[in-house]
Amino acid sequence: MFSSSLSSPARSVSPIGWAGAGLFAAAMGLAAAASLWKLLVIGATAFVAMAGGAWLGAQSEAASRSGGERQARRLAWGYGGASGAMVTSTGAFLIPTAIAHDPVVGGFGIAAGVFAGFVLHAAQHQLAHLHLPFDATTLELTAHSLAAGFVIGAVYATMPALGPALGVAIVSHKAPAGYAAARRLYRAGRSVSVLLVPAAAVAAAAVPVGFVSPPGSDVVHALVFGVATGVFLHVALDFLPRCEIGGEVSEAAGLTDPETTAGEFDAQHHLLDRLRLHAVTSAFAGGVVVFVAWWGLHA
Template sequence: MTSPSRQPFVIGIGTTIALVAVLGVGLLNDRTTLVGVTLFAFVAMAAGVALRVAGDFGSPTRTVWAYGLSSGAMLASAMALLAPKAIGQHAEIGGFAIAVGYLVGYAAHEIGHHATHRDWPIDLVTGELTLHAVAAGAMMGVLYGSLPGLTALFGFGVVAHKFPAGFTGASAVIDRGQSSIQLVVPAAAVALAAIPASLLVPPLSGGVQAAFFGLSTGVFTHVAIDMLPECKSGDPESGHGAVVCSPDADRLRHAAVASTLFGTAAIAGLWVAVGGL
């Protein structure tokens, strides 16, 4: 039996082997573009983890900026790159699906606290990130069957989440004294869900596509808002982006607002750079 301290490492190695296998299956079945997008998503999340592991983010100001940039980037990519596809396919279905997706994200976050009463082989934050990644990958794979002309811009709304997800996920895992190697699981989960889904699911109607885009938009929006940096006077674990500070630490609140705006601006700039205008 594997010792608890080695379980994340073993799971990480096993996930990496599975990732290589599923990427190979994708290449053999003419899913080259999808393989490229999901592999880039893996690299983007790994880069976010590496930045957190290598960098010093112990000060409240740096923590606020890190979470603010991540939150702003996630919110912008969800609203600008995913929501229009949901509404464009079918306005009403897409709109309802966005609302449902947001509430699903909320429900998963709240009900997920029940899992803290049990021991798991990976950190609960890693598990939550994995569920989000599976949802994103499934959406990409399912829609690929209907939109085989998948472009880099199509997947950008999902990929834009992976770097900040890697950074913030690593922060949570490291703060709990656990190994960041387990974050290989959510990093690989996009490909592990997307490629099989693209092979198994037939082309979908516009309404069903709108539902998938809307659900993804809503879930990602909840994650982004949940990560908004907040200045707390109590427990720093009270929120993903919370930092403990004194009531008069207005400069941290200024940094929180500025960082989210910079995160949004960064996504807008990248969108322009890849041909959005």
């Protein structure tokens, strides 16, 4: 899925990517052997959604490497649409699930997750010094998926029947996350295949927990899923396109030189204003897509 005739490391499957694929296969095998069919479908849907979104993100980024305003617009629409869908999906599907177990503890968990995401994001510079094959976003998505998978596995016995609504809930936040994260990894020259780890993490956590079926409580589930939701919300907000000098969108437009004449400054200012309009519109459009998908199932 991630390989290509090109030799770019962003397109090759890394050892971590293969490990993620192997982890997913093992979880699917265990789910089938234990007849945990709902967990198998949920884990497979999450994996395909994120991996598919990552593949689309890598292809989109590879096709728009020319630079200039057009490239910046495409990046703003890619990040904005994905972030808008992620924020909307978080508000519509993840937050209600977190607080359903315990409103106060779930709320504290969400806050803790946002702070945890911020800590990982702030540590991005230190992580770069370690020359790791993944970035803070990949770590955040993996943490979110593992925590969510833990709760899904723990409440497996009381889960409702599978249906299109659950599919929309999973796809509407997994696919955009994979898409946006893949674009960022590709732009940084990193292997996009590392996203197979967070893609597999839901199944990797949910299936063993569902197999063991440990005792749990609403308070624990609210805290764990709240943290998962908060981490994901931080990721979603982090992908909102920021059209300022020094950001990814401005770099894509070629606006990286702080030493400009008055005329050049005015031109850059007007370009950034146009890009901000695209950023806001795309984020709103991403949210509308999720709403329309949900509304279509309930109309």
